[in-house]
Amino acid sequence: ALYITFGEHVPDDFDRCPLFDGLSNNRRGQDVLLKNAPFSSLLNQNGMTAAMRILWVLAEVWRPHLEHCPVIPCLAATLLIFLPDEAAVYELLCQMLGRSRPESPATGHHGFPYLPLTITAWQHLAQAAVAVLRHNYPDLVDHMEELEVNLVKVAYKLLTSGLCTVLPFRALCRSLGAL
Numbered sequence: 001a002l003y004i005t006f007g008e009h010v011p012d013d014f015d016r017c018p019l020f021d022g023l024s025n026n027r028r029g030q031d032v033l034l035k036n037a038p039f040s041s042l043l044n045q046n047g048m049t050a051a052m053r054i055l056w057v058l059a060e061v062w063r064p065h066l067e068h069c070p071v072i073p074c075l076a077a078t079l080l081i082f083l084p085d086e087a088a089v090y091e092l093l094c095q096m097l098g099r100s101r102p103e104s105p106a107t108g109h110h111g112f113p114y115l116p117l118t119i120t121a122w123q124h125l126a127q128a129a130v131a132v133l134r135h136n137y138p139d140l141v142d143h144m145e146e147l148e149v150n151l152v153k154v155a156y157k158l159l160t161s162g163l164c165t166v167l168p169f170r171a172l173c174r175s176l177g178a179l
Contacts, residue, residue: 017052018059021070021160033073038164039172040077050086051076057090062097068119069097074162078172126156 017033033040033051040051054076058066066072072093079089099114116122130151134141144151158165164172 018055019070020066020072037073037077039169042081043077047080051080054086054090058093066117069115069117070160071162074164122156122160126152126159129155
């Protein structure tokens with residue numbers, strides 16, 4: 001995959017980074033990665049380079065299918081903390097993405113994809129999360145709606161960040177481990 005993406009000259013330094021958020025891939029790398037994947041700050045320089053290399057290869061290899069999946073940088077950075085082998089993290093992310101493709105026979109529990117790959121799929125997931133919240137905690141949802149909280153927007157932001165913008169590292173690891 002490295003050869004397909006970079007040819008014979010695999011870079012060791014990246015100044016830009018794809019984030020899979022539907023915006024341009026030509027955005028400043030390390031600063032943008034730190035903002036969008038907060039736990040990437042736990043990586044050393046080699047880890048940051050590995051994360052950006054993985055993101056570039058995923059962007060190239062999965063380009064036709066991967067339209068919008070902003071949780072990928074969070075997952076890559078978190079996985080690199082525990083799996084220092086760049087190839088293992090890349091392969092794990094490819095497995096997740098492979099299960100997420102609509103034509104994949106292993107699309108997950110009850111036909112839902114493992115990771116949404118389009119903005120529409122993320123919006124549907126946020127709406128489903130709010131529906132579950134409404135079913136289990138109707139009084140809370142009513143109260144939040146009285147306060148004019150846009151629950152779908154909040155759910156979308158939390159889900160697309162992989163919860164890493166709101167959970168402490170240990171709680172995030174437990175949540176990911178429960179999947």
